[in-house]
Every structure is written in structure tokens, then in C-alpha cells.
Amino acid sequence: MLFDVQHPAKGDRNIVELGMVDKVECDGNKVTVTLAFPKHRDPLAEYLIGSTKAAIIRHSPGTEVEVRTVIREEAKKKPAGLNLGTEELSQVRHIIGVASGKGGVGKSTVAVNLAVALARLGYKVGLADADVYGPSVPKMTGTETETPQAFLDGEKEVIMPLEKYGVKWMSIGYFAKPEQALIWRGPMACNALKQMILQVRWGELDFLLIDMPPGTGDIHISLVHDIPLTGAVIVTTPQAVALADVEKGVNMFRNESIRKPIFGLVENMAWFTPAELPENRYYIFGKNGGAEMAARYGIPLLGQIPIVQSIRECGDEGEPAALSDRPDGLAFVQLAGKLADAVSSSEDSAPKE
Numbered sequence: 001m002l003f004d005v006q007h008p009a010k011g012d013r014n015i016v017e018l019g020m021v022d023k024v025e026c027d028g029n030k031v032t033v034t035l036a037f038p039k040h041r042d043p044l045a046e047y048l049i050g051s052t053k054a055a056i057i058r059h060s061p062g063t064e065v066e067v068r069t070v071i072r073e074e075a076k077k078k079p080a081g082l083n084l085g086t087e088e089l090s091q092v093r094h095i096i097g098v099a100s101g102k103g104g105v106g107k108s109t110v111a112v113n114l115a116v117a118l119a120r121l122g123y124k125v126g127l128a129d130a131d132v133y134g135p136s137v138p139k140m141t142g143t144e145t146e147t148p149q150a151f152l153d154g155e156k157e158v159i160m161p162l163e164k165y166g167v168k169w170m171s172i173g174y175f176a177k178p179e180q181a182l183i184w185r186g187p188m189a190c191n192a193l194k195q196m197i198l199q200v201r202w203g204e205l206d207f208l209l210i211d212m213p214p215g216t217g218d219i220h221i222s223l224v225h226d227i228p229l230t231g232a233v234i235v236t237t238p239q240a241v242a243l244a245d246v247e248k249g250v251n252m253f254r255n256e257s258i259r260k261p262i263f264g265l266v267e268n269m270a271w272f273t274p275a276e277l278p279e280n281r282y283y284i285f286g287k288n289g290g291a292e293m294a295a296r297y298g299i300p301l302l303g304q305i306p307i308v309q310s311i312r313e314c315g316d317e318g319e320p321a322a323l324s325d326r327p328d329g330l331a332f333v334q335l336a337g338k339l340a341d342a343v344s345s346s347e348d349s350a351p352k353e
Contacts, residue, residue: 002033005051008175009044009150009159015052022070030064031056037071043150043157043199045069046192047175086228088158089197091204092126094343096263097223097232101249103214105242106268107235108136109315110305110335111211113322114233117329117336119166120322123206126161126168128197130223131213135173141165142318148174158201165323170200190222197227207343214245224258231261231346233302233339237269238289250297263342264302265294266335272307281306300342303335 002024005015015021015035022036033052037045053065089095098111108131115127129137138144143162148170150159161168172192202208210227213219223229232253236246253260267290271281284307294301305311308328314321322332 002052002055004055005048007044007048008147015048020048029062030066031060032066032068034068034070037069043159043195044175046195047172050192051176086198088200088202089208089228092202092208093206094230095208095210095228096339096343097210097212097229097260098235099212099220099232099249099253100214100235100242101245101247101252103134105214105235105237105246106305107214108140108211109311110233110235110266110268110332111209112137112140112315113311113320113332114336114339115167115207115209116165116320116322117332118207118209118340120333121336121340123340124204125166126170126202126205126208128200128208128210129169129171129173130193130196130210130219132172132193132196132219134213135171135176137169137171137211138173140315140318140320141167141169143169144173144318146174153201156199158199159195161200161202165320168202168205170196172196190219193219194222194226207340220252224253224260229260230343231263233263234265234299235268236265236290236293238267238283238286240286240289242285243289243293246293247297250299261346262297262299263339263346264300265290265297266302267291267294267304269307270304275309300338302338302342303331305331305335 002016002021003014007013007015007018010018020035020037022034025032035048035052042048049067049069052067056063056065098107098114100107111127115125118125127137129135141164143164146162148159148162150157159170161170197210210223212223234246234249236242250262252258253262269285270290271283273281291301291304310326311321311328321328323329
């Protein structure tokens with residue numbers, strides 16, 4: 001079963017072939033696997049730990065699985081664990097979380113197109129896909145067949161992001177098969193996520209967007225406390241069900257223990273306009289729900305994005321709509337300009353040290 005666990009950065013060789021399985025111990029219904037890493041912590045360690053657990057559980061459902069790690073040259077010592085700093089973010093000016101309290105509002109679509117639109121405006125942009133359970137960035141950017149490369153820089157191993165459409169991309173989806181379910185508990189998912197951000201060689205960026213998963217759980221708390229977020233953009237749809245959950249996302253960023261600025265709200269799927277009736281607007285999910293919420297909370301409304309068939313088609317084809325000069329593409333460019341202005345205004349109004 002461990003032969004199924006492949007290391008994406010090692011030419012898809014499995015962990016047994018690479019000599020990473022130090023030992024396997026069975027005690028009744030419990031299996032303990034010890035993975036050995038040479039000298040330094042592998043940047044994909046959390047992915048390999050999760051994949052090892054999943055492989056055993058798939059083979060023997062109901063089995064209790066524990067995966068331990070050791071440094072091969074220090075096998076008798078306690079594993080050091082993650083030692084992630086923010087050095088790789090030192091040249092990133094602004095880190096913006098793209099968030100919502102609810103799934104299905106098109107948050108990833110907005111994040112990907114916003115990144116491409118910012119790049120069209122001349123900014124240096126990266127995007128980290130933080131939705132570890134449902135990564136969609138590889139599909140939406142046509143990069144799902146590519147694998148980022150890892151290399152050793154002194155004693156530290158770093159990952160190079162992929163580059164396409166003028167944007168640097170990183171996602172846990174690059175290290176898992178499309179059909180593979182990542183069965184991870186909260187702490188494991190949080191550690192994997194931090195590796196996807198803090199061990200990536202982003203270089204000089206004006207904006208690093210983080211496509212956050214829906215909700216307000218462990219991953220969000222880990223992000224806002226361990227990643228130096230500049231602020232957030234909230235994505236919603238107009239209907240009341242979505243707005244009720246998105247309000248929780250707004251309140252999370254405004255919580256006393258977090259207190260991150262919200263640069264604006266994006267109302268996605270604001271209306272539907274059929275191609276044969278370009279002047280008509282049909283408010284399928286309600287009218288101006290996002291705009292009213294933005295006004296109620298004192299948040300700028302950055303834009304209203306309509307339901308357009310081309311946006312969905314472009315996402316499925318891996319060519320974001322923001323690349324085009326159609327009305328849908330220009331809507332994202334306008335949205336990007338408003339976000340850049342909002343961040344700049346916040347920077348100008350911040351107290352000088």
C-alpha cells in the first residue's frame with residue numbers, strides 16, 4: 001500500500017523506493033509508520049504524511065494510523081517539527097486574503113481572475129490556493145499537469161511557484177492526483193497550508209492573494225495568526241443564505257484577536273444577462289444583497305460580477321476570463337483597480353512609525 005504514496009517532487013517515485021519508510025509497526029488495530037527525511041525537513045512533509053495515512057486507511061478501513069517522522073542522521077532524537085519563518089514573504093508588499101463564509105459563491109473564480117487582472121494592470125502578483133480540501137486553481141489556470149520544483153537553499157528546502165498569465169501560482173492541488181481526497185485533520189491541513197505559503201520562493205510581489213477556504217475554522221485562524229495578512233476581500237452572492245454566512249466571515253476579520261482590515265466586498269453572480277438579450281438583467285439570486293450588506297457594515301463595494309457563461313467556460317478551459325477584453329474581463333480589471341486603490345488608500349492613512 002505504501003508503494004502508492006508518490007513524492008511529486010521526486011519524479012513520482014514512491015516513498016518505499018526513495019528509502020523514506022524507516023519502519024512499520026503493527027499493534028492490534030494500530031499501524032505506526034516512521035518516515036525518514038535526510039538532514040532537513042522535506043517541504044512536502046505534511047502532504048506525504050497525509051498521503052501515507054490515506055493509503056493505509058484505503059487498504060484497511062477502520063485501522064488506526066500514526067505517522068512519525070525522523071531525521072535520518074538524528075534518528076534517536078525527537079523530530080524537530082515545522083520550522084517555518086516568513087523570509088520568503090520579505091519581498092511581498094501586500095498579502096490579501098480572498099474569503100467568504102460560504103462555499104459555492106465563486107470565491108476561487110474571483111480570486112483567480114482578480115490575480116490575472118492585477119497582473120494586466122502591471123502589478124507583480126502571486127496567488128496561493130489555501131483551499132486544501134478542494135483546490136481548484138490548477139484546473140482554472142490550465143496548470144493541473146504541472147508540478148512545482150523544490151530545491152535546497154543552504155539548509156532550507158524551498159518550492160518554486162508555477163508562472164502563467166503573468167501570475168505566480170501555488171496550490172496543494174499540484175501535489176495530489178485530481179481524484180485524490182485529502183483526508184486530513186485540522187492541524188495537518190494547517191501545516192500543509194503554511195508550507196504552501198511560507199516555503200515558496202515568491203520573490204518580489206506587489207500582491208500575494210490567498211484563496212481561503214470557506215468557513216471560519218482552524219485553517220482561517222492559523223492563516224490570520226501565522227501569515228502577515230495586510231487585509232481581506234470578501235466574496236458573496238446576493239441571496240440571504242449566502243449573506244448570513246458571509247457576515248460571519250466579516251465578523252471574523254473584525255474580531256478583537258484578529259483585527260484585519262476588509263478592503264471591500266465583491267458581489268458575485270449579481271445578475272444574469274443572456275447573450276441574445278444583452279440589455280436585460282435577471283436577478284436570479286436576489287437584487288443588490290451584497291451592496292446592501294456592504295453599506296450596512298461600512299465596507300466598500302468593489303464590484304458586482306454578473307453570471308456570464310463565458311466566465312464559467314474560461315474557468316473550465318484554464319483561461320481566466322480576465323485575460324479578455326470582453327465585458328466580463330473588463331469587469332475584473334475594474335475590480336482589480338478598485339482593490340489596488342483601496343489598499344493604497346489604507347496604506348496612506350496608516351499611522352507613520
